[in-house]
Amino acid sequence: MKSSKLWYGLLVIPFIATLFPGLYNRLEPHIFGMPFFYAYQLIWTVFCGVLLAIFIFATREKTDAR
Amino acid sequence: MHASSVVLILLLLGVTVLGFWAARWREKGSLESMDDWALGGRNFGVVVSWFLIGGDLYTAYTFIAVPALVYGVGAFAFFALPYTIVAYPFAIVTLTRFWTVASKRGYVTAADFVRDRYGDRSLEVLVAITGVIAILPYIALQLVGMKVIFGQLGGAFAAGGGVLALTVAFVLLASYTYTSGLRAPALIAFVKDTLIYLTIICAIVAVTHMFGGWAGIFDAAGKALAAxxxxxxxxxxxxxxxxxxxxxxxxxLALFIYPHSITSLLSARTRTVVKRNMALLPIYSLLLGFLALLGYAGIAAGIKVANPQLIVPILFQRIFPDWFVGVAYAAIVIGALVPAAIMAIGGANLFASNLFNEFSPTRTATETRIAKILTLVICAVALLFVIFVNPKYAIGFQFLGGAWILQIFPAFIIGLFTRWFHPKALILGWAVGIVAGTYMAIMTNFTANFPLHLFGGTLIGYGPLYALILNLIVTTIATPIFAAAKVGAGADFTSAADYA
Structure with missing residues (x-):
């Protein structure tokens, strides 16, 4: 249980990465022809799913199999 | 009649048949029991839940409003992405815990949990009323979304301002929701989302082809915005x-505490189903992001509309052959019916379980009967609202509903983790939050951003969130005061084991 607590840190990352637009509010570099502001947020929808999948895998318990 | 109208009618007839047939789908118990009618037997697996929750959260109105906002204000509208990103890491911790306690103690609503956790009937009733009031304008907005499409189709659809078509669609919706319960939207959600994904992918291919890639769209849209x-x-x-x-x-924070989110969430079979869905649902956010970009494609294509809500429907008419416009419009109309059905069930559950019923550990057939009839009433109220009230007010009320639903956050979400708050302090905090949220909404003319003057500076931010912070401060200060005054703190009927 102790080590699994650390995995909750993964869940904080999307908040930091997306709720502060100052981090990504720029045009360059363009990705797939999109300004960075847009491409970055689109990519984060996928990253978020991946982070959650890692979280679920890392914190799975026997009781989850119910 | 246009090919688009024919395709739309055929698809709508198809989902209506599906809605009635759903009563027999995965039938286990009788539809008399609340768990079976309102929660699909609490037996949906990962795939069904994914379509159901996705079809529920990403409503037709979202699909019209987000591109409309992009058309109107540009970059700011993309807050929809971080919004639908951070909702999931939040929900995987909080709502998984709620699912667990709800499944062990047999809750159908968030107010069921609040009653059990705080042993306070008035707090339960306030939480339930907040949910019902917040859900009504949300259903009305689904109708507004349908009305936009019907108006665009013209002919019989637009007759009497679309009232006839809306009424027919909603009477059918209310009837199959009445007979089949949550199974109807669960089954129709498959059709809805297949059509939505298909439409958006085709639209993306068409507009990127038209402008020679995203760079062309952003160049043209950027120039149009600057001009x-x-x-x-x-x-x-x-x-x-x-x-x-x-x-x-x-x-x-508000997304998953709405009654319709709770309803679709509690229909999941196991905790693992809930968790896996939190990792899979962001796929819908990606879809929403591309849909938002269609707002820019509309600007780039030089479409000028007085009503920004028309930007996507008109763009579809420009880029698709007529019959496929019918598919795309059906996607939006069915996309309104699915969440509307779940919202009506969610609202009816609150009424039946928390307002009409005294606490009873076994849910009776009467409760289900009341919920079924209330579903019809809620649909009727939403329909009358849209027919007789300017849609502008529906949007304003929906915004207010968002501000209000957030005020049950301390009792519901924080209550999942700690019983420290005093129930009477929660009531006081709720009242302050509701008043502050309403005040800020009126001051800003029902827009999101309230200029908060603090320490000599001004911080433009989300009014409902400010109201929640105020609510939390009041609840925190009042808790030790009520405790010191020896006001009864109610009994907690849950135990630590219920949450694990």
């Missing part, structure tokens, strides 16, 4: 950074 009487750019002005983040955060 407006009130020039805008593709980037966010720095004074709106805080507003962007706080609107996204506040909306995300």
């Amino acid at each position: 407006r009487p009130k020039p805008a750019t593709l980037l966010l002005p720095s004074q709106l950074y805080f507003a962007y983040g706080s609107v996204a955060l506040g909306s995300a």
